[in-house]
Amino acid sequence: MKKMYKGAGILFIRKTPTGTEILLGKRNIHPQKGYWSVIGGKMDKKDQKDFFRCARRECQEEIFHNMQKEFNKIDFDKVLVVTPIYIPFVFRWKTFIIDITDLKVLFNPDRKEVSSVDWYNTRKLPDKTHLGIKYSLLFLK
Numbered sequence: 001m002k003k004m005y006k007g008a009g010i011l012f013i014r015k016t017p018t019g020t021e022i023l024l025g026k027r028n029i030h031p032q033k034g035y036w037s038v039i040g041g042k043m044d045k046k047d048q049k050d051f052f053r054c055a056r057r058e059c060q061e062e063i064f065h066n067m068q069k070e071f072n073k074i075d076f077d078k079v080l081v082v083t084p085i086y087i088p089f090v091f092r093w094k095t096f097i098i099d100i101t102d103l104k105v106l107f108n109p110d111r112k113e114v115s116s117v118d119w120y121n122t123r124k125l126p127d128k129t130h131l132g133i134k135y136s137l138l139f140l141k
Contacts, residue, residue, distance in 0.1 A: 008055035008094045009040015011136055013080075014101040020122045020140065023107070024133065025063060025114035037130040038095050039063050039114065051094040052076075063117050065110040073105055074098070083136040095136045 012023040024036040040058045047054040056076060064071040078098055085093040107117045120126060122137055 002090075004089060004092060006043040006049075006051075006054075006092045007041055008043065008051040008058070008096065009038035010055045010059045011038045011095050011097045011133070012100050013097060013140070014099065014119070016121075018121060021119040022122055022133070022137075023063075023117055023119055024126070024129070025109065025117045027113070027130075028111065028115040029113050032130055035128045035130045036118075036120070036126045036133070038133060038136065039117070040093075040095070041113070052079075052096060055094070055096050061110060062114045063107045063109050065108045067106065067108050070106050070108075073103055074100065081139045083139045085132065085135070093132070095132065097136065097140065 014021050014023075023039070025039045027033050027035050027037050039062050040055055041062070043049070043051070043054040047057060060071050076098065080097045080099055083095045083097065085091065085095075109115065109117050122140070125133065
């Protein structure tokens, strides 16, 4: 029997005069290569079965590549909501939504897993947006 996939990610949001924006990363690897997605990935042993630890580690690896000072600006205690996806025996995922409206943060994608990052208005998402993003946005309303 195949082992259950477990993973987590962070969806950063910010409020602007034109509405809420979310930070998405363009995937550079399969699955979903070329799609805009939440920043995150698969849990590993370092995460000690902690989804939030996994989300922070993946975030640091994928969009704060060699930028510890920028990563340290994020207040990870300010999680607004957690959006879980669970398919018994197959898949378990948690997306942590964090508002960084008041921060000026620089991002540096690792280019291996994420080719670029950009802010998108929640009403004008790119054509190739991972379905999990739309699911997570339901929790913001």
